[in-house]
Amino acid sequence: MYDVQSIRRANPIAQVIQVSGVELRRLGQRLIGRCPFHTDAQPSLVVYPQDANYFCFGCSAGGDVIDFISRLNGVGFREAISLLMGASVEAQRRADTRIAEMPPRFRTEPPTEAEVRVIDATATFYNERLWCSPGALAYLALRGIDRQTAREHQVGYGAPGLATYLRRHGLRLDTARSVGLLNGRRETMLGRIIIPELRNGRATWLTGRTLGEGTPRYMNLRLPTPLLGLADVVGQGAVIVAEGAFDWLTSADLGSALGPRAMVVELAAGIHDLNDLGRSADGWRAFERCLELATTQRRTNWERTDAPQTRQAA
Numbered sequence: 001m002y003d004v005q006s007i008r009r010a011n012p013i014a015q016v017i018q019v020s021g022v023e024l025r026r027l028g029q030r031l032i033g034r035c036p037f038h039t040d041a042q043p044s045l046v047v048y049p050q051d052a053n054y055f056c057f058g059c060s061a062g063g064d065v066i067d068f069i070s071r072l073n074g075v076g077f078r079e080a081i082s083l084l085m086g087a088s089v090e091a092q093r094r095a096d097t098r099i100a101e102m103p104p105r106f107r108t109e110p111p112t113e114a115e116v117r118v119i120d121a122t123a124t125f126y127n128e129r130l131w132c133s134p135g136a137l138a139y140l141a142l143r144g145i146d147r148q149t150a151r152e153h154q155v156g157y158g159a160p161g162l163a164t165y166l167r168r169h170g171l172r173l174d175t176a177r178s179v180g181l182l183n184g185r186r187e188t189m190l191g192r193i194i195i196p197e198l199r200n201g202r203a204t205w206l207t208g209r210t211l212g213e214g215t216p217r218y219m220n221l222r223l224p225t226p227l228l229g230l231a232d233v234v235g236q237g238a239v240i241v242a243e244g245a246f247d248w249l250t251s252a253d254l255g256s257a258l259g260p261r262a263m264v265v266e267l268a269a270g271i272h273d274l275n276d277l278g279r280s281a282d283g284w285r286a287f288e289r290c291l292e293l294a295t296t297q298r299r300t301n302w303e304r305t306d307a308p309q310t311r312q313a314a
Ligand SMILES: [Zn+2]
Pocket: 035, 036, 037, 038, 040, 044, 056, 057, 058, 059, 060, 061
C-alpha cells in the first residue's frame, strides 16, 4: 500500500516536471510548457499546481505526478513511485532484470561523432541532476568521494528526464538507443551513479553503478569499454591503477587530497590485495610490516617537496 496523497505532497508536480527537463512558464494559476509525450511545436502542456495534476491539449496525456513519471519513463505505477521516492533497490532490481533480458549488442568500433554528442549531453544532464539528488550525494559521501572530485570527473545521477533533455538539445533518441542509454522509452541508467570517461573535457563513454546491491552492479554502454582515465596518465611520474570505476574515483580523491603524502607500500610476494592478505596464514604479520614501512616512508615523503603529481587509471 502506498500513501499516494503524501507522495503527491512530497513531490510538487510543477517542480518534478521542471526537474525532468520541461521548461515551464507561469500563466496565472497555471504553468505551461512543451509536452514531452508528443512533438510539441507550441506549449500544449498545462500544469495545475493547486490540483496537483497536468493535462496536454495536444495529445490528451494527463494525470498526477505519479502518472507523469510513469509515462515519461515508460514504467508502471510502483516503479514510478520508487523513482519519486529515490529509486528503491527493489525497483532497481526488477528494472535490471528486464534490461538483462535484452540481447546485448556490444560492438568493437569506437563511438561516432553523433554518438559522442549524445553521450556528452547525457553526462552533462546527469551531472546537473546529481546536485539535486540527496540520496546520490549521500551515497557518494558514504563511499568517500568528495564534491570536488565528483565535479571534476563529472559524476552524475541517473534521474528521470534524459529523453526530454536530449530532444530539447536537438539530439536523436535513436542514437541514445543504439549506444544503450535508452531501451525503448525507458532510461537504462535510472537510479545509478554515472561515471563518465572524459577526453579533453568531453564525455565519450560512461558507466552506471547501482546505489544499492542490485545487479548488474555496473551498467555499461554498448560500446567498447575504455581504460578509465588512461588518456590523462600519459607522461605522468606516478600512476595509481584501480580495479573498478569506483575504486578509480576513490584513488582520484586520494591522489589529489594526499598529494606528495600519498605512499606506495610493496606487498609481500604472492599478495596482490587485501583479500590475499586476509587469506594468507602470515597475513597479519605482513600487514604489520606494511604499516611499519608506510610509517617510515611517510616521514621521508613529508620532507619531499618535488614529488611528481599523481594521476589515476582504472
Ligand atoms: Zn502531449
